[in-house]
Amino acid sequence: MTTSTSQESKRKPWWLLAVAILAVGGLVAAAMAMTADDDESSGGPSPGIIGDPEIRQAEWRFTVRRAPGKKLSKKQRASFPTQRKKLKTMAQDIFDALFLSPQNQGKALRANFTSSARKSYQRTGVGVPRGADDVRIRRRSAWIVIDQTARATLSVKVVAQGEADKGPFATTHHSVLYAAREKGGWKVFGYEVDQKPFKKQKASNKDDEANDEQSKSSEKSKKGKNKKKRSRDKNRGGDGS
Amino acid sequence: MAGAPVTGGRVHADHQPKDGKIFVLFLGSDARSGNPTHSRADGVHLAGINTKTMKGGIINFPRDSWVNIPGSGSGRINEALYRGGPELAVRTVESITGIQIDYWLLTAFEGFQSAVRDLGNVPLEVKQGMHDPGGSGADIEPRTKSLNGVDSLAFVRTRKSLPGGDVSRTSNQGRFLIALLRKLRTDIGRSPGRMFDWMTAARKWTRLDIPPHELFQLGVLTSQVRSQDVGSVTVPVRVGSAGAASVVFIQPGAQSIYDRFKKNGSL
Numbered sequence: 001m002t003t004s005t006s007q008e009s010k011r012k013p014w015w016l017l018a019v020a021i022l023a024v025g026g027l028v029a030a031a032m033a034m035t036a037d038d039d040e041s042s043g044g045p046s047p048g049i050i051g052d053p054e055i056r057q058a059e060w061r062f063t064v065r066r067a068p069g070k071k072l073s074k075k076q077r078a079s080f081p082t083q084r085k086k087l088k089t090m091a092q093d094i095f096d097a098l099f100l101s102p103q104n105q106g107k108a109l110r111a112n113f114t115s116s117a118r119k120s121y122q123r124t125g126v127g128v129p130r131g132a133d134d135v136r137i138r139r140r141s142a143w144i145v146i147d148q149t150a151r152a153t154l155s156v157k158v159v160a161q162g163e164a165d166k167g168p169f170a171t172t173h174h175s176v177l178y179a180a181r182e183k184g185g186w187k188v189f190g191y192e193v194d195q196k197p198f199k200k201q202k203a204s205n206k207d208d209e210a211n212d213e214q215s216k217s218s219e220k221s222k223k224g225k226n227k228k229k230r231s232r233d234k235n236r237g238g239d240g241s
Numbered sequence: 242m243a244g245a246p247v248t249g250g251r252v253h254a255d256h257q258p259k260d261g262k263i264f265v266l267f268l269g270s271d272a273r274s275g276n277p278t279h280s281r282a283d284g285v286h287l288a289g290i291n292t293k294t295m296k297g298g299i300i301n302f303p304r305d306s307w308v309n310i311p312g313s314g315s316g317r318i319n320e321a322l323y324r325g326g327p328e329l330a331v332r333t334v335e336s337i338t339g340i341q342i343d344y345w346l347l348t349a350f351e352g353f354q355s356a357v358r359d360l361g362n363v364p365l366e367v368k369q370g371m372h373d374p375g376g377s378g379a380d381i382e383p384r385t386k387s388l389n390g391v392d393s394l395a396f397v398r399t400r401k402s403l404p405g406g407d408v409s410r411t412s413n414q415g416r417f418l419i420a421l422l423r424k425l426r427t428d429i430g431r432s433p434g435r436m437f438d439w440m441t442a443a444r445k446w447t448r449l450d451i452p453p454h455e456l457f458q459l460g461v462l463t464s465q466v467r468s469q470d471v472g473s474v475t476v477p478v479r480v481g482s483a484g485a486a487s488v489v490f491i492q493p494g495a496q497s498i499y500d501r502f503k504k505n506g507s508l
Binding site: 145 | 293429432433434436437438440444445451454457458461462465
Protein backbone atom coordinates (compact mmCIF):
# COMPACT_ATOMS: atom_id res chain seq x y z
CA MET A 1 0.00 0.00 0.00
CA THR A 2 2.67 2.35 1.11
CA THR A 3 4.62 1.62 -2.02
CA SER A 4 1.65 2.27 -4.32
CA THR A 5 0.72 5.52 -2.53
CA SER A 6 4.23 6.75 -2.87
CA GLN A 7 4.13 5.85 -6.60
CA GLU A 8 0.87 7.84 -7.03
CA SER A 9 2.35 10.79 -5.25
CA LYS A 10 5.33 10.57 -7.60
CA ARG A 11 3.02 10.50 -10.71
CA LYS A 12 0.84 13.44 -9.61
CA PRO A 13 3.35 16.21 -10.29
CA TRP A 14 3.72 15.08 -13.92
CA TRP A 15 0.01 15.22 -14.51
CA LEU A 16 -0.32 18.56 -12.79
CA LEU A 17 2.62 19.92 -14.74
CA ALA A 18 1.00 19.00 -18.04
CA VAL A 19 -2.24 20.74 -17.06
CA ALA A 20 -0.32 23.77 -15.93
CA ILE A 21 1.59 23.97 -19.21
CA LEU A 22 -1.65 23.72 -21.19
CA ALA A 23 -3.30 26.36 -19.07
CA VAL A 24 -0.40 28.76 -19.43
CA GLY A 25 -0.21 28.09 -23.15
CA GLY A 26 -3.91 28.77 -23.51
CA LEU A 27 -3.63 31.99 -21.58
CA VAL A 28 -0.71 33.17 -23.71
CA ALA A 29 -2.60 32.35 -26.93
CA ALA A 30 -5.70 34.16 -25.69
CA ALA A 31 -3.65 37.17 -24.71
CA MET A 32 -2.00 37.25 -28.14
CA ALA A 33 -5.37 37.00 -29.86
CA MET A 34 -6.76 39.81 -27.74
CA THR A 35 -3.77 41.97 -28.52
CA ALA A 36 -4.27 41.36 -32.23
CA ASP A 37 -7.95 42.34 -32.01
CA ASP A 38 -6.98 45.44 -30.12
CA ASP A 39 -4.53 46.43 -32.90
CA GLU A 40 -7.26 46.18 -35.52
CA SER A 41 -9.88 48.02 -33.61
CA SER A 42 -7.53 50.71 -32.42
CA GLY A 43 -6.51 51.52 -35.99
CA GLY A 44 -10.07 51.44 -37.26
CA PRO A 45 -10.88 48.81 -39.82
CA SER A 46 -7.96 46.58 -40.75
CA PRO A 47 -6.06 47.76 -43.82
CA GLY A 48 -7.71 45.14 -45.98
CA ILE A 49 -11.26 45.44 -44.74
CA ILE A 50 -13.30 48.55 -45.41
CA GLY A 51 -16.64 47.31 -44.14
CA ASP A 52 -17.55 47.84 -40.55
CA PRO A 53 -17.30 44.35 -39.02
CA GLU A 54 -20.55 45.04 -37.21
CA ILE A 55 -22.42 45.68 -40.43
CA ARG A 56 -24.31 42.56 -41.31
CA GLN A 57 -23.50 41.63 -44.88
CA ALA A 58 -25.95 39.77 -47.06
CA GLU A 59 -25.32 36.05 -47.24
CA TRP A 60 -23.91 34.59 -50.43
CA ARG A 61 -26.52 32.78 -52.46
CA PHE A 62 -25.23 30.13 -54.81
CA THR A 63 -26.90 28.19 -57.55
CA VAL A 64 -24.72 25.59 -59.20
CA ARG A 65 -25.74 23.34 -62.01
CA ARG A 66 -24.10 21.00 -64.42
CA ALA A 67 -24.15 21.87 -68.12
CA PRO A 68 -26.15 19.54 -70.33
CA GLY A 69 -24.44 17.25 -72.74
CA LYS A 70 -22.14 14.30 -72.41
CA LYS A 71 -22.47 12.20 -69.28
CA LEU A 72 -19.73 12.66 -66.75
CA SER A 73 -17.18 9.91 -66.38
CA LYS A 74 -16.69 8.28 -63.00
CA LYS A 75 -13.65 10.43 -62.39
CA GLN A 76 -15.52 13.59 -63.33
CA ARG A 77 -18.47 12.66 -61.13
CA ALA A 78 -16.11 12.17 -58.21
CA SER A 79 -14.44 15.48 -58.93
CA PHE A 80 -17.63 17.50 -59.40
CA PRO A 81 -18.27 18.42 -55.72
CA THR A 82 -14.67 19.55 -55.35
CA GLN A 83 -14.85 21.74 -58.44
CA ARG A 84 -18.19 23.15 -57.32
CA LYS A 85 -16.67 24.11 -54.01
CA LYS A 86 -13.63 25.64 -55.68
CA LEU A 87 -15.78 27.78 -57.95
CA LYS A 88 -17.91 28.98 -55.06
CA THR A 89 -14.77 29.91 -53.18
CA MET A 90 -13.46 31.66 -56.27
CA ALA A 91 -16.58 33.82 -56.53
CA GLN A 92 -16.45 34.62 -52.84
CA ASP A 93 -12.76 35.51 -52.92
CA ILE A 94 -13.03 37.76 -55.95
CA PHE A 95 -16.13 39.70 -55.06
CA ASP A 96 -15.54 39.97 -51.34
CA ALA A 97 -12.15 41.42 -52.22
CA LEU A 98 -13.66 43.82 -54.77
CA PHE A 99 -16.34 45.14 -52.45
CA LEU A 100 -15.12 44.57 -48.92
CA SER A 101 -11.35 44.59 -49.04
CA PRO A 102 -10.08 46.40 -52.14
CA GLN A 103 -6.53 46.16 -50.88
CA ASN A 104 -6.73 42.41 -51.36
CA GLN A 105 -8.19 42.85 -54.81
CA GLY A 106 -4.88 42.34 -56.62
CA LYS A 107 -4.16 39.16 -54.72
CA ALA A 108 -7.62 37.72 -55.28
CA LEU A 109 -7.60 38.53 -58.97
CA ARG A 110 -4.06 37.23 -59.44
CA ALA A 111 -5.08 33.93 -57.91
CA ASN A 112 -8.17 33.51 -60.05
CA PHE A 113 -7.62 35.27 -63.39
CA THR A 114 -5.20 34.72 -66.23
CA SER A 115 -2.64 37.48 -66.28
CA SER A 116 -4.06 39.44 -69.20
CA ALA A 117 -7.67 39.01 -68.11
CA ARG A 118 -6.77 40.28 -64.64
CA LYS A 119 -5.11 43.41 -65.97
CA SER A 120 -8.02 44.16 -68.22
CA TYR A 121 -10.61 43.45 -65.53
CA GLN A 122 -8.83 45.69 -63.06
CA ARG A 123 -8.67 48.48 -65.61
CA THR A 124 -12.46 48.55 -65.83
CA GLY A 125 -12.51 50.00 -62.32
CA VAL A 126 -15.15 47.65 -60.96
CA GLY A 127 -15.76 47.43 -57.23
CA VAL A 128 -16.31 50.18 -54.72
CA PRO A 129 -15.36 53.81 -55.42
CA ARG A 130 -12.23 55.43 -54.01
CA GLY A 131 -12.26 55.95 -50.28
CA ALA A 132 -15.15 53.59 -49.72
CA ASP A 133 -16.05 52.87 -46.12
CA ASP A 134 -18.85 51.28 -44.15
CA VAL A 135 -19.69 49.17 -47.14
CA ARG A 136 -22.81 47.15 -46.81
CA ILE A 137 -23.49 44.31 -49.22
CA ARG A 138 -27.20 44.08 -49.70
CA ARG A 139 -27.14 41.20 -52.10
CA ARG A 140 -24.55 38.78 -53.44
CA SER A 141 -25.41 35.82 -55.54
CA ALA A 142 -23.67 33.59 -58.02
CA TRP A 143 -25.16 31.37 -60.69
CA ILE A 144 -22.57 28.83 -61.70
CA VAL A 145 -22.76 26.37 -64.59
CA ILE A 146 -20.05 23.74 -64.89
CA ASP A 147 -19.31 21.85 -68.08
CA GLN A 148 -17.51 18.52 -67.80
CA THR A 149 -15.72 19.76 -64.67
CA ALA A 150 -13.37 21.68 -66.95
CA ARG A 151 -15.18 24.84 -67.99
CA ALA A 152 -17.56 27.11 -66.12
CA THR A 153 -19.55 30.29 -66.33
CA LEU A 154 -20.17 32.35 -63.23
CA SER A 155 -22.85 35.00 -63.27
CA VAL A 156 -22.33 37.08 -60.15
CA LYS A 157 -24.54 39.89 -58.90
CA VAL A 158 -23.63 42.20 -56.06
CA VAL A 159 -25.57 45.15 -54.70
CA ALA A 160 -23.55 47.32 -52.35
CA GLN A 161 -23.79 50.67 -50.68
CA GLY A 162 -21.59 52.73 -48.44
CA GLU A 163 -19.71 55.97 -47.99
CA ALA A 164 -16.96 57.16 -50.29
CA ASP A 165 -14.81 60.26 -50.86
CA LYS A 166 -17.52 61.83 -52.97
CA GLY A 167 -20.37 60.94 -50.63
CA PRO A 168 -22.71 58.02 -50.22
CA PHE A 169 -22.88 55.50 -53.00
CA ALA A 170 -24.97 52.55 -54.01
CA THR A 171 -24.03 50.33 -56.87
CA THR A 172 -25.33 47.29 -58.64
CA HIS A 173 -22.78 45.00 -60.18
CA HIS A 174 -23.10 42.09 -62.57
CA SER A 175 -20.11 40.14 -63.78
CA VAL A 176 -20.09 37.13 -66.00
CA LEU A 177 -16.85 35.23 -65.63
CA TYR A 178 -15.72 32.54 -68.04
CA ALA A 179 -13.35 30.11 -66.39
CA ALA A 180 -11.42 27.08 -67.51
CA ARG A 181 -9.61 24.56 -65.36
CA GLU A 182 -5.93 24.31 -66.01
CA LYS A 183 -3.25 22.51 -64.06
CA GLY A 184 -5.70 21.69 -61.31
CA GLY A 185 -6.85 25.25 -60.78
CA TRP A 186 -9.57 27.45 -62.25
CA LYS A 187 -8.65 30.58 -64.13
CA VAL A 188 -10.95 33.25 -65.49
CA PHE A 189 -9.94 34.00 -69.07
CA GLY A 190 -12.87 36.18 -70.14
CA TYR A 191 -15.52 38.33 -68.58
CA GLU A 192 -18.35 40.69 -69.15
CA VAL A 193 -19.08 43.34 -66.61
CA ASP A 194 -21.90 45.76 -66.02
CA GLN A 195 -21.77 48.01 -62.99
CA LYS A 196 -23.84 51.10 -62.46
CA PRO A 197 -25.16 53.31 -59.71
CA PHE A 198 -28.04 51.55 -58.08
CA LYS A 199 -30.06 54.54 -56.93
CA LYS A 200 -29.62 57.85 -55.19
CA GLN A 201 -28.53 57.33 -51.62
CA LYS A 202 -30.42 59.54 -49.20
CA ALA A 203 -28.43 61.39 -46.56
CA SER A 204 -30.05 59.47 -43.74
CA ASN A 205 -29.98 55.78 -44.08
CA LYS A 206 -32.55 54.93 -41.49
CA ASP A 207 -35.19 53.25 -43.47
CA ASP A 208 -33.61 50.34 -45.27
CA GLU A 209 -36.95 48.79 -45.98
CA ALA A 210 -38.05 51.87 -47.85
CA ASN A 211 -34.83 51.71 -49.82
CA ASP A 212 -35.52 48.08 -50.56
CA GLU A 213 -38.92 49.01 -51.88
CA GLN A 214 -37.34 51.67 -54.05
CA SER A 215 -34.84 49.21 -55.41
CA LYS A 216 -37.56 46.70 -56.14
CA SER A 217 -39.62 49.26 -57.98
CA SER A 218 -36.59 50.47 -59.93
CA GLU A 219 -35.82 46.88 -60.87
CA LYS A 220 -39.42 46.44 -61.96
CA SER A 221 -39.31 49.55 -64.08
CA LYS A 222 -36.03 48.34 -65.58
CA LYS A 223 -37.65 45.02 -66.38
CA GLY A 224 -40.52 46.86 -68.00
CA LYS A 225 -38.11 48.91 -70.07
CA ASN A 226 -36.22 45.77 -71.08
CA LYS A 227 -39.48 44.14 -72.12
CA LYS A 228 -40.31 47.15 -74.25
CA LYS A 229 -36.82 47.14 -75.69
CA ARG A 230 -37.04 43.45 -76.48
CA SER A 231 -40.35 43.88 -78.20
CA ARG A 232 -38.88 46.80 -80.18
CA ASP A 233 -35.95 44.61 -81.22
CA LYS A 234 -38.33 41.85 -82.13
CA ASN A 235 -40.38 44.19 -84.22
CA ARG A 236 -37.30 45.49 -85.88
CA GLY A 237 -36.33 41.95 -86.79
CA GLY A 238 -33.44 42.93 -88.98
CA ASP A 239 -31.03 40.65 -90.65
CA GLY A 240 -27.85 42.38 -89.61
CA SER A 241 -26.27 41.80 -92.94
CA MET B 242 -22.95 58.12 -56.25
CA ALA B 243 -20.53 55.46 -57.33
CA GLY B 244 -18.15 56.15 -60.16
CA ALA B 245 -19.13 56.11 -63.78
CA PRO B 246 -20.95 53.02 -65.01
CA VAL B 247 -18.66 50.26 -66.11
CA THR B 248 -19.68 48.10 -69.01
CA GLY B 249 -17.54 45.90 -71.12
CA GLY B 250 -16.17 42.49 -71.67
CA ARG B 251 -13.05 40.89 -72.97
CA VAL B 252 -11.70 37.48 -73.60
CA HIS B 253 -8.07 36.82 -73.07
CA ALA B 254 -7.61 33.41 -74.43
CA ASP B 255 -4.14 31.98 -74.54
CA HIS B 256 -4.76 30.41 -77.92
CA GLN B 257 -5.49 33.71 -79.58
CA PRO B 258 -3.04 34.56 -82.29
CA LYS B 259 -0.70 37.46 -81.61
CA ASP B 260 -2.18 39.60 -84.36
CA GLY B 261 -5.60 39.10 -82.81
CA LYS B 262 -7.37 37.57 -85.79
CA ILE B 263 -9.14 34.23 -85.91
CA PHE B 264 -10.55 32.70 -89.07
CA VAL B 265 -13.01 29.82 -89.23
CA LEU B 266 -14.27 28.07 -92.33
CA PHE B 267 -17.93 27.08 -92.18
CA LEU B 268 -18.91 24.31 -94.54
CA GLY B 269 -22.47 23.22 -95.24
CA SER B 270 -22.52 19.82 -96.87
CA ASP B 271 -25.28 18.68 -99.21
CA ALA B 272 -25.33 15.24 -97.59
CA ARG B 273 -28.87 14.36 -96.56
CA SER B 274 -27.47 11.80 -94.15
CA GLY B 275 -24.35 9.70 -93.78
CA ASN B 276 -20.80 10.94 -93.96
CA PRO B 277 -20.75 14.67 -94.74
CA THR B 278 -16.97 14.85 -95.08
CA HIS B 279 -17.04 13.34 -98.57
CA SER B 280 -19.92 15.16 -100.12
CA ARG B 281 -20.22 18.53 -101.83
CA ALA B 282 -20.36 21.75 -99.91
CA ASP B 283 -23.37 23.90 -100.76
CA GLY B 284 -22.24 26.45 -98.21
CA VAL B 285 -18.68 27.80 -98.03
CA HIS B 286 -18.17 30.74 -95.70
CA LEU B 287 -15.00 32.17 -94.26
CA ALA B 288 -15.74 33.93 -90.97
CA GLY B 289 -13.25 36.07 -89.11
CA ILE B 290 -13.03 37.91 -85.82
CA ASN B 291 -10.59 40.58 -84.84
CA THR B 292 -10.12 40.07 -81.11
CA LYS B 293 -8.70 43.55 -80.64
CA THR B 294 -11.45 45.52 -82.32
CA MET B 295 -14.12 42.91 -81.56
CA LYS B 296 -15.40 43.19 -85.10
CA GLY B 297 -15.84 40.47 -87.63
CA GLY B 298 -16.79 39.52 -91.12
CA ILE B 299 -17.96 36.73 -93.35
CA ILE B 300 -16.95 36.08 -96.94
CA ASN B 301 -19.50 33.96 -98.76
CA PHE B 302 -18.43 31.84 -101.73
CA PRO B 303 -21.07 30.68 -104.23
CA ARG B 304 -20.80 26.92 -104.48
CA ASP B 305 -20.29 27.00 -108.25
CA SER B 306 -17.22 29.26 -108.01
CA TRP B 307 -14.63 27.84 -110.41
CA VAL B 308 -11.35 27.69 -108.52
CA ASN B 309 -8.04 25.93 -108.32
CA ILE B 310 -8.19 23.08 -105.84
CA PRO B 311 -4.64 22.48 -104.52
CA GLY B 312 -3.24 19.21 -105.83
CA SER B 313 -6.49 18.39 -107.59
CA GLY B 314 -6.73 20.68 -110.61
CA SER B 315 -9.61 23.04 -111.18
CA GLY B 316 -13.17 22.55 -110.12
CA ARG B 317 -16.12 24.08 -108.40
CA ILE B 318 -15.31 25.17 -104.89
CA ASN B 319 -17.89 22.75 -103.51
CA GLU B 320 -15.94 19.80 -104.91
CA ALA B 321 -12.97 20.41 -102.64
CA LEU B 322 -14.86 18.84 -99.75
CA TYR B 323 -15.75 15.81 -101.87
CA ARG B 324 -12.21 15.35 -103.14
CA GLY B 325 -10.27 15.79 -99.94
CA GLY B 326 -12.56 16.42 -97.00
CA PRO B 327 -12.62 19.58 -94.89
CA GLU B 328 -8.82 19.80 -94.91
CA LEU B 329 -8.73 20.21 -98.69
CA ALA B 330 -11.61 22.69 -98.53
CA VAL B 331 -9.55 24.70 -96.04
CA ARG B 332 -6.46 24.58 -98.28
CA THR B 333 -8.56 25.64 -101.27
CA VAL B 334 -10.00 28.68 -99.54
CA GLU B 335 -6.58 29.51 -98.14
CA SER B 336 -5.09 29.43 -101.63
CA ILE B 337 -7.86 31.64 -103.02
CA THR B 338 -7.79 34.25 -100.27
CA GLY B 339 -4.25 34.06 -98.90
CA ILE B 340 -5.77 33.90 -95.42
CA GLN B 341 -4.60 31.25 -92.99
CA ILE B 342 -7.60 29.43 -91.54
CA ASP B 343 -7.48 28.42 -87.89
CA TYR B 344 -10.47 26.10 -87.63
CA TRP B 345 -13.19 24.50 -89.70
CA LEU B 346 -16.74 23.45 -88.89
CA LEU B 347 -18.83 21.19 -91.08
CA THR B 348 -22.50 20.40 -90.91
CA ALA B 349 -25.03 18.67 -93.13
CA PHE B 350 -28.82 18.74 -93.54
CA GLU B 351 -29.74 16.61 -90.56
CA GLY B 352 -27.18 18.12 -88.19
CA PHE B 353 -28.04 21.67 -89.18
CA GLN B 354 -31.76 21.16 -88.66
CA SER B 355 -31.23 19.35 -85.36
CA ALA B 356 -28.84 21.98 -84.04
CA VAL B 357 -31.40 24.73 -84.66
CA ARG B 358 -34.13 22.57 -83.13
CA ASP B 359 -32.02 22.06 -79.99
CA LEU B 360 -31.04 25.71 -79.66
CA GLY B 361 -34.41 27.20 -80.48
CA ASN B 362 -35.76 29.37 -83.28
CA VAL B 363 -33.39 31.74 -85.03
CA PRO B 364 -34.54 35.37 -85.24
CA LEU B 365 -34.35 36.24 -88.91
CA GLU B 366 -36.80 38.30 -90.87
CA VAL B 367 -37.78 36.86 -94.23
CA LYS B 368 -39.51 39.76 -95.93
CA GLN B 369 -40.55 37.92 -99.05
CA GLY B 370 -41.95 34.47 -98.66
CA MET B 371 -40.12 31.41 -99.94
CA HIS B 372 -42.01 28.65 -101.65
CA ASP B 373 -40.02 25.89 -103.26
CA PRO B 374 -41.96 22.66 -102.88
CA GLY B 375 -39.98 20.82 -105.53
CA GLY B 376 -36.50 21.82 -104.36
CA SER B 377 -35.65 22.82 -100.82
CA GLY B 378 -39.20 22.27 -99.62
CA ALA B 379 -39.34 25.85 -98.41
CA ASP B 380 -42.74 27.10 -97.39
CA ILE B 381 -41.98 30.28 -95.51
CA GLU B 382 -44.61 32.96 -95.32
CA PRO B 383 -43.70 36.63 -96.00
CA ARG B 384 -42.61 38.69 -93.00
CA THR B 385 -41.67 35.61 -91.00
CA LYS B 386 -39.54 36.77 -88.09
CA SER B 387 -38.04 33.62 -86.72
CA LEU B 388 -37.15 30.28 -88.21
CA ASN B 389 -37.38 26.83 -86.69
CA GLY B 390 -35.10 23.96 -87.68
CA VAL B 391 -37.04 22.92 -90.76
CA ASP B 392 -37.52 26.49 -92.02
CA SER B 393 -33.89 27.37 -91.29
CA LEU B 394 -32.68 24.51 -93.46
CA ALA B 395 -35.13 25.49 -96.17
CA PHE B 396 -33.99 29.13 -95.95
CA VAL B 397 -30.31 28.31 -96.47
CA ARG B 398 -31.08 25.80 -99.23
CA THR B 399 -33.55 27.72 -101.33
CA ARG B 400 -32.21 29.10 -104.60
CA LYS B 401 -34.79 28.40 -107.27
CA SER B 402 -37.30 30.88 -105.92
CA LEU B 403 -34.66 33.61 -105.58
CA PRO B 404 -33.95 36.07 -108.38
CA GLY B 405 -30.19 35.71 -108.01
CA GLY B 406 -30.28 31.92 -107.77
CA ASP B 407 -27.29 30.39 -106.06
CA VAL B 408 -25.58 33.75 -105.44
CA SER B 409 -28.64 35.01 -103.55
CA ARG B 410 -28.75 31.76 -101.61
CA THR B 411 -25.09 32.19 -100.67
CA SER B 412 -25.84 35.69 -99.37
CA ASN B 413 -28.79 34.31 -97.42
CA GLN B 414 -26.48 31.78 -95.79
CA GLY B 415 -24.27 34.67 -94.66
CA ARG B 416 -27.33 36.43 -93.26
CA PHE B 417 -28.23 33.27 -91.42
CA LEU B 418 -24.80 33.05 -89.81
CA ILE B 419 -25.18 36.61 -88.54
CA ALA B 420 -28.64 35.79 -87.23
CA LEU B 421 -27.08 32.87 -85.38
CA LEU B 422 -24.57 35.23 -83.83
CA ARG B 423 -27.40 37.49 -82.74
CA LYS B 424 -29.15 34.54 -81.18
CA LEU B 425 -25.98 33.44 -79.41
CA ARG B 426 -25.57 36.89 -77.91
CA THR B 427 -29.20 37.01 -76.79
CA ASP B 428 -28.96 33.55 -75.24
CA ILE B 429 -25.72 34.31 -73.40
CA GLY B 430 -27.07 37.68 -72.30
CA ARG B 431 -30.03 35.96 -70.67
CA SER B 432 -28.07 33.09 -69.20
CA PRO B 433 -24.30 32.71 -69.63
CA GLY B 434 -24.59 28.97 -68.98
CA ARG B 435 -26.38 28.67 -72.32
CA MET B 436 -22.91 28.77 -73.83
CA PHE B 437 -22.66 25.08 -72.98
CA ASP B 438 -25.90 24.33 -74.80
CA TRP B 439 -24.33 25.86 -77.89
CA MET B 440 -21.16 23.88 -77.38
CA THR B 441 -23.15 20.70 -76.93
CA ALA B 442 -25.09 21.38 -80.12
CA ALA B 443 -21.86 22.11 -81.98
CA ARG B 444 -20.20 18.94 -80.78
CA LYS B 445 -23.26 16.80 -81.36
CA TRP B 446 -24.45 18.04 -84.72
CA THR B 447 -21.35 19.24 -86.52
CA ARG B 448 -17.86 18.03 -87.23
CA LEU B 449 -15.18 20.43 -86.22
CA ASP B 450 -11.49 20.56 -85.52
CA ILE B 451 -11.78 22.70 -82.41
CA PRO B 452 -10.84 21.13 -79.06
CA PRO B 453 -13.50 21.67 -76.33
CA HIS B 454 -11.31 24.08 -74.38
CA GLU B 455 -10.74 26.28 -77.42
CA LEU B 456 -14.34 25.94 -78.52
CA PHE B 457 -15.37 27.43 -75.19
CA GLN B 458 -12.97 30.34 -75.60
CA LEU B 459 -13.99 30.85 -79.20
CA GLY B 460 -17.66 30.74 -78.23
CA VAL B 461 -17.19 33.32 -75.50
CA LEU B 462 -15.18 35.48 -77.85
CA THR B 463 -17.82 35.25 -80.57
CA SER B 464 -20.59 36.10 -78.13
CA GLN B 465 -18.83 39.38 -77.41
CA VAL B 466 -18.96 40.53 -81.02
CA ARG B 467 -22.07 42.53 -81.88
CA SER B 468 -23.93 41.31 -84.94
CA GLN B 469 -23.95 44.84 -86.37
CA ASP B 470 -20.15 44.78 -86.25
CA VAL B 471 -19.98 41.80 -88.58
CA GLY B 472 -20.10 42.46 -92.29
CA SER B 473 -21.20 39.80 -94.72
CA VAL B 474 -19.89 39.98 -98.27
CA THR B 475 -20.51 37.59 -101.12
CA VAL B 476 -17.60 37.48 -103.54
CA PRO B 477 -18.38 39.15 -106.87
CA VAL B 478 -18.84 36.58 -109.60
CA ARG B 479 -19.64 36.36 -113.29
CA VAL B 480 -21.69 33.53 -114.75
CA GLY B 481 -19.87 31.40 -117.30
CA SER B 482 -19.11 27.85 -118.23
CA ALA B 483 -16.21 25.48 -117.89
CA GLY B 484 -16.60 22.82 -120.55
CA ALA B 485 -20.17 21.71 -120.32
CA ALA B 486 -20.52 22.79 -116.72
CA SER B 487 -22.28 25.99 -115.78
CA VAL B 488 -20.11 27.76 -113.25
CA VAL B 489 -19.33 31.21 -111.89
CA PHE B 490 -15.97 32.94 -112.04
CA ILE B 491 -14.78 34.98 -109.10
CA GLN B 492 -14.07 38.52 -110.29
CA PRO B 493 -10.74 40.30 -109.70
CA GLY B 494 -12.57 42.71 -107.40
CA ALA B 495 -12.68 39.94 -104.80
CA GLN B 496 -8.96 40.34 -104.17
CA SER B 497 -9.45 43.65 -102.39
CA ILE B 498 -12.05 42.00 -100.14
CA TYR B 499 -9.61 39.22 -99.24
CA ASP B 500 -6.84 41.72 -98.56
CA ARG B 501 -9.04 43.85 -96.33
CA PHE B 502 -10.29 40.80 -94.47
CA LYS B 503 -6.78 39.45 -94.00
CA LYS B 504 -5.53 42.78 -92.73
CA ASN B 505 -8.44 43.71 -90.46
CA GLY B 506 -10.08 40.41 -89.61
CA SER B 507 -13.35 42.16 -90.26
CA LEU B 508 -15.43 43.55 -93.12
